[in-house]
Amino acid sequence: MPALYNLALQRLLPASFCVVGTARKALTDDEYREELRLAVAQHSRTRPLNEEVWRSFAEQLYFVATPDDQGYENLRETLERLDEELGTHANRLFYLATPPNAYATIVTAIGAHHLRGRTGWARVVVEKPFGHDRESARQLTEVIQTVFREDEVFRIDHYLGKETVQNILVMRFANGIFEPVWSRQYVDHVQITVAESIGVEERAGYYEQTGAMRDVVQNHVLQLLALVAMEPPAAFDDKAVRDEKVKVLRALRPIRGAEVSASAVRGQYTRGFIEGVAVPAYREEHGVPSDSRTETYVALKSWVDNWRWEGTPFYIRTGKRLPKRSTEIAIQFRVAPHKLFPREASEGLEPNALVLRIQPDEGVSLKFGAKVPVQGIRIRSVNMDFDYGASFMVDAPDAYETLIVDALRGDATLFTRRDEVDQQWAFVDPILEAWASSPAGPPLYEAGTWGPADADALIERDGREWRKA
């Protein structure tokens, strides 16, 4: 809702538009508006609340309780009435911001009560996680497809709405200088880091069932990987872009059975310190059983088995209660082929790296060697840094704002397609199964450290190391 309000502030909402909220509980329109007002005032990225914009925005907010079939009938009547009043031609966007286990029920009800409307378009926006594994994701897709066609389903992965994530495509395909070196020939390896310093906060119940693999790797990380590794699409539209992404996901070498222990590491945080404050262990979080085996950390070594990436590993790590919040993709290039300068002179020289920072401060940096200004030759690595905010002097739009506008316009480029979700589950399922059937629990790591020692071993075996993210 803060995203919608901010779109209103930016005059990006359609001229004729309304929001109908629904839930099991009963609320009047006014109670609903007041509830949202408080939430938006607290969470909006623009503060304080612009009262005048809010007032006119709030006039378009309605609420219908849907505890039972009669509720859905009421909803249909309200929608039809509003269509008439607003002239919206029964164009409807259904946004499911509910617990995932309710998706099937709600979509079925949308179908059963003919909420789609007879004219106009209908789309449904679904939040992650989409399914719990490959099988449940397929079942959910089947249920949804009894009501919506695949091109009407918008699966949100909010990472794709982030400016820098979209910028990956711009960097790669709007510039001439990067693509020629974007392959096994020049790239030694790729590191994708999605680090969070927060713990599970109030989401313990959800997280306990999910874990880092399902919460982050299955969606955000694999999407980032696909964008970095994909071939140039023929057009910038939903079909061409997603076709190329899914090819990458299909080319991901499966990690299963005995390979899991060599290529995948999980972990769970214990007590430690974050930003100077003592924090509890995962198993001490409210709502987490004291013998929980849920992973809060995942590191993977993965391969994209195709012509472009043969022999170039993609290292992935993500976790909670890591020392800092940081999401980045680092393309680590090979070292210069001939060592022209003496070893002493180049002690401070590291291989080139192009780093795409997604958060906290969005930007791009390029690391290269430069001569230290002294007599004789001494070489140091320097970082040339492009900072999104400082260069464009504006705040990047929030990911949800971008995605909601896209969904309203019917552009699905930044949403995840059925086959992508399917491939993503196909990749993570065997790893999760191997972990579930292993008698050992996840190795522990102290909160505020970069994960368990096994994760370091995973990359150090190959003579490489994790970046200082």
Place this chain on the structure above:
Amino acid sequence: MIVVDTAFWGARANGVAALERELVRLRRAQSAHARELGRTVARASVLNLIVYAEREAHAKRAALSISELALRHPSRAIVVLADRGAREGVEAEIEMHCHLPMADGATQVCYEQILVRARGDSDKRLASAIIPLLVPDLPVFLWWTGTPPMTGRSFGDLVGLADRLIVDTADIARPDVALPGIARICAQARGLFGVTDLNWTRLTPWREMITAFFDVPAWRPFLDRITGVRVGFGVDMDGRDIHPSQALLFIGWLASRLRWRPLNALAPSEAGGLLFPIARADGVPVMVRVRPRFERGLDEGDVSGIRVQAEHEGQRAEFVVKRQPDERHQTTTVLIDGRTRWERTVPLPSPAIVELIGEELAIIGSDRTYEDALAALVRLS
């Protein structure tokens, strides 16, 4: 509660996220200002520098030095001010401030300064406040003001983040304790991080001049025939505080390069200095004296002059380097059989902390010559 000088350190930020927002705001303001002048600000950083201080005066002095270096070493400096003296029961707390100081002419580069103030028993939590502040993937220098503790979690944690540890034994009154301690840190650091001492950096002009003597073919044979060395170092007028570390490092350096061995243990000489009975690689004794001298303008502990005596094929040679009273020049003299054969005056580089730090930040990794000198010195004493 002592309040830090926010005019100097910048406004207090409530946590890392708030600090980042504040830095973005400051950067934007700087960038907007630069645009008006038709310039751009390059956010080119080459290093992270963590400064550890236990007194605000030291922290400020260090911060001023680093900001002067912004042009040479654009960096993010994280100044840690730890009130270790805080009373028991004071709640451990970490406070952060940030600031983008602009040195003259340095408007095109970005230098970020962050103050992390730790109060109470923050030993365990300090590193967790610093890691999120480091610029990713850049080398980390740790400048430890005062005597580095050999134990304690925060020292271990901070050193664990660092690629290079910089100490200054000029601030340390007990070299007999501190130097072996630093040598132990060096031994543990092998392959993990480099160690250096600003007192070693101060010796560079002296080592250069001494080395230059023996580059001359006619004088080269004297190098293996040294019979005595005298090193003078500054003390205050009443000669109470003695800081001989710098002079001692010079002896360690000669010993490590020339493979000298101890004959006896370190013994105090009658004049308040130190006397080292040392054997050359060929077993012949070398008399080495390190003595304090009072000289106007000479900082305590700084080397004032070096005299190397040698005998070769019946000739007695003396190689002398002296600091001029003007503090800005060195004179080098060579005497053969008491007759001056050569004399020259060269400029003496500024001993300002900013210059020394600048030198050390240009080096990544370990300085084997220093580590060898320190190890040799510890063996001699």
